[in-house]
Amino acid sequence: MYSDKVLEHFTNPRNVGEIPDADGIGKVGNPVCGDVMFIYIKVKDDIITDIKFKTLGCGAAIATSSMITEMAKGKTLEEARKISRGDVAEALEGLPPQKMHCSNLAADGLKAAIEDYENKKKQQT
Numbered sequence: 001m002y003s004d005k006v007l008e009h010f011t012n013p014r015n016v017g018e019i020p021d022a023d024g025i026g027k028v029g030n031p032v033c034g035d036v037m038f039i040y041i042k043v044k045d046d047i048i049t050d051i052k053f054k055t056l057g058c059g060a061a062i063a064t065s066s067m068i069t070e071m072a073k074g075k076t077l078e079e080a081r082k083i084s085r086g087d088v089a090e091a092l093e094g095l096p097p098q099k100m101h102c103s104n105l106a107a108d109g110l111k112a113a114i115e116d117y118e119n120k121k122k123q124q125t
Contacts, residue, residue: 002059003093010059015069017052024117026109030101035061039068039109043117046077053109060099064106067091077114083107 002010022040029036035057042050051073053065067088072080088103089095095103 001096002063003095005091005093006060006063006095009063009066009092013053013062013066015052015066015073016054018054019050019052022113024113024115024120026112026114026116028105028109028112030105033058033101035102035105037061037065037105037109039065039106039113041072041110041113041117043077048072048075048077048080051113057105058099058102060095060102061105063092064088064095064102065109068106068110072110077117081111081114083110 019040019042023043024041026039035055037057038054040052041048051069053069055062055065068083071083071087071091085100085103085107088106089100
């Protein structure tokens with residue numbers, strides 16, 4: 001059912017936790033399955049220098065959260081914003097069709113964190 005890559009990211013997730021002084025925080029959820037995901041980012045010179053997540057959900061939700069943090073770290077905001085749900089699923093070597101919504105959450109969570117950062121930045125100017 002799950003690829004080895006999904007199982008690896010579920011059993012050994014990367015970048016778990018919070019960033020207390022995060023520059024941007026994205027919170028997304030799926031009321032149908034109950035998954036909730038928080039993505040925290042630190043940004044310097046438009047580059048994501050640190051990223052962490054907290055996810056309450058199934059194995060696929062945790063795996064996609066872990067994978068998106070690895071994909072986005074070190075990227076510019078523009079590059080990170082372009083990471084699609086398909087990119088996340090492909091990096092995990094596929095997800096079962098009924099779990100594809102989890103990759104949507106991860107991609108949406110990252111975009112929400114970037115938007116939060118950009119909104120805070122606008123308010124400071």
